[in-house]
Structures are given as structure tokens and as C-alpha cells.
Amino acid sequence: MLNRNRHVNKNQQKELRGKSAPPYLDSRICLGKYKVFQIDKMIAGGGFGQIYRATNLDNNEEVAVKVEKSVGNDAQRIILESKVLEEMLGVPHFPRMFYVGPYKGFNFIVMQMLGLNLGDIRKALPTRKISIHSAVRLGIQIVEGLELLHSKGWIHRDLKPTNCCVGLDDKRKQVFIVDFGMSRRFKNDDGSHRDARFYCGFRGTTRYCSYKMHDRREQGPVDDLWCLYYSLAELIEGQLPWRDVESLEELAQIKKVCKHEMIFPSMPTKFASFDRNLRRLKQTSTPDYQKFQTILASCVKFVDTNAEFEWDS
Numbered sequence: 001m002l003n004r005n006r007h008v009n010k011n012q013q014k015e016l017r018g019k020s021a022p023p024y025l026d027s028r029i030c031l032g033k034y035k036v037f038q039i040d041k042m043i044a045g046g047g048f049g050q051i052y053r054a055t056n057l058d059n060n061e062e063v064a065v066k067v068e069k070s071v072g073n074d075a076q077r078i079i080l081e082s083k084v085l086e087e088m089l090g091v092p093h094f095p096r097m098f099y100v101g102p103y104k105g106f107n108f109i110v111m112q113m114l115g116l117n118l119g120d121i122r123k124a125l126p127t128r129k130i131s132i133h134s135a136v137r138l139g140i141q142i143v144e145g146l147e148l149l150h151s152k153g154w155i156h157r158d159l160k161p162t163n164c165c166v167g168l169d170d171k172r173k174q175v176f177i178v179d180f181g182m183s184r185r186f187k188n189d190d191g192s193h194r195d196a197r198f199y200c201g202f203r204g205t206t207r208y209c210s211y212k213m214h215d216r217r218e219q220g221p222v223d224d225l226w227c228l229y230y231s232l233a234e235l236i237e238g239q240l241p242w243r244d245v246e247s248l249e250e251l252a253q254i255k256k257v258c259k260h261e262m263i264f265p266s267m268p269t270k271f272a273s274f275d276r277n278l279r280r281l282k283q284t285s286t287p288d289y290q291k292f293q294t295i296l297a298s299c300v301k302f303v304d305t306n307a308e309f310e311w312d313s
């Protein structure tokens with residue numbers, strides 16, 4: 001499940017996905033047992049699903065609806081996603097799920113409406129870069145979200161700027177993690193680590209995944225932090241050094257040897273300890289999340305959590 005179009009095989013390519021596919025749902029249709037979720041229009045299409053703006057007719061609240069086909073290879077993704085969202089109900093940094101159900105040849109999830117994703121926010125800024133101060137604030141929150149997700153026994157495996165959205169209105173200074181279609185339980189019910197498989201199919205996005213995924217090794221909590229590290233680099237620097245590298249072998253090699261200063265030329269050198277600390281962690285390690293937050297905070301004079309983000313001011 002390589003999340004990059006140029007690596008899907010020819011048969012898959014024939015079927016248009018996400019944004020390029022015609023809208024799965026017509027506007028004005030009402031979903032749910034009591035038909036209270038009225039579709040307005042499609043607002044985003046990711047690799048697999050489509051996201052719609054809708055209204056909960058019961059309370060007139062705006063909601064988001066994610067829709068995926070209920071047949072085919074990827075049909076289980078949205079079921080998995082609803083499982084994760086159910087476990088993360090009421091947890092900060094996760095959209096609240098209101099309803100999940102089938103509709104004709106589709107499955108859908110109704111959830112809290114969020115704002116733009118960090119990838120789109122970055123691209124809309126004149127510099128195509130997010131300020132270090134904003135990125136540090138976002139990073140600290142995402143580490144907190146990951147800690148909460150991991151504490152429930154799940155890893156995300158596809159964390160990246162487009163899978164992180166800011167909230168709306170009074171939640172505009174909060175970050176939410178979305179898209180759990182590639183998540184995996186890494187703990188058994190008794191809290192012990194699941195045994196690592198000898199070889200794992202690729203899960204994630206080649207640009208942001210840890211170098212270990214390129215070797216098809218089992219991912220653990222640390223790999224979500226690697227994804228965050230590379231995502232922050234893209235947000236702060238505007239691009240990653242391997243942006244134009246096509247070959248997966250070359251990409252893996254660059255990630256293994258690329259020095260921190262090459263990835264983060266604008267960040268203070270003390271941020272290198274983020275990288276050093278990640279390299280010390282094993283697949284089964286529980287990261288010291290607070291340490292990663294402290295390293296992030298040390299890169300700015302003061303973390304002003306009340307300031308407006310530059311895209312809101």
C-alpha cells in the first residue's frame with residue numbers, strides 16, 4: 001500500500017481515486033439511520049477516500065463525512081479508521097466521530113469538521129514555509145497526540161503534513177491528526193508488544209516514512225516520530241532534501257546518511273538532539289515524549305501558545 005501514485009500498478013491506475021474521482025455522493029442526500037447528516041459538497045479527496053462538508057440537521061452543526069468504497073482491496077481501511085476513532089473519542093488532537101455506517105456501495109464516517117491540513121496551509125503561505133515558532137507549537141501538540149494514540153496501543157504509520165489539520169474557530173490553535181487507514185495495533189490486549197514480523201509490506205508515504213520502513217521492518221511508536229521529524233522539516237524549510245529523488249533505494253540511503261543540518265538548515269543546532277534521540281530508540285521502545293517536546297521548545301525563546309498563527313492573522 002504505497003501511498004504514491006507513481007508506484008501503483010497499471011490496473012489500479014485506471015481507477016480514479018480521491019480528488020480525481022467523480023464525487024461518490026450527490027449533494028443534498030441524507031445519511032445515517034435517521035437521515036440527519038445532509039451532504040453539502042466534496043471538500044477534499046485524499047489517496048483513497050473523499051471528504052464532504054455536511055450538516056447535522058438535528059442541531060445544524062457543520063460536520064465532515066469521509067467516504068470510501070465498500071468493495072475492493074482497500075475496503076477495510078475505513079473500518080479500521082472507525083475503530084481507531086472510536087478508541088480516541090474525546091481525546092485531544094483527534095476529530096470526534098459522530099456516526100459510522102454504510103451507504104449503497106460505500107462506507108462513511110461522520111466526524112468533527114476541521115480546518116485546513118498543514119500541507120495546504122504551507123503551500124498557501126507566500127514563503128511556502130511555516131515559521132519556526134508555529135512549527136514548534138504544532139510539533140509539540142503532535143507529539144502529545146502521538147503519545148495519546150500510542151498509549152491506546154495504536155501507531156499511525158502515515159503521519160505527514162496533509163494528515164494533520166488545524167481546528168476551526170475556537171480550536172484554530174489546535175492540531176488534529178487524521179487518516180487512520182494505515183494504522184496498526186502494536187500492543188496485545190495485555191499491553192505487551194506484538195511480535196515483530198520478519199518482513200512487512202510497505203505502509204506509509206515514501207517521502208516521510210522512517211528509513212527503517214524502506215527495509216520493510218516492523219514499525220513502532222518511534223517511526224511515527226520520524227514521520228513527524230521529516231514533516232516538520234518540510235513545513236519549516238519548504239522542502240525535504242530528497243524531494244526529487246525517484247528511486248526508493250536511493251531515498252533509503254539518503255535518509256540513512258543525511259545529516260541533520262542538511263534536513264534542517266534553518267533550525268538551531270540544538271535541534272539535532274531530536275534526531276540523535278530518535279536514532280537511539282528501538283521498535284519496541286516507549287519514547288520519552290516529553291523530552292522531544294522539550295527539544296522542540298528549546299529551539300525558540302518562548303513558546304507562545306496564545307499567539308495567532310501567521311495564516312490566521
Ligand SMILES: Nc1ncnc2c1ncn2[C@@H]1O[C@H](COP(=O)(O)OP(=O)(O)O)[C@@H](O)[C@H]1O
Pocket residue numbers: 018044045046047048049050051064066095111112113114115116117162163165178179180181
Ligand atoms: N474531519 C475533517 N474535516 C475537514 N477536513 C478533513 C477532515 N478529515 C480529513 N480532511 C481533509 O481531507 C483530506 C483527505 O482526508 P484523509 O482522511 O487524509 O483521506 P485519505 O485517506 O484519502 O488521505 C485531508 O488531507 C484533509 O485535508
Ligand SMILES: [Mg+2]
Pocket residue numbers: 046047162163179
Ligand atoms: Mg490522508
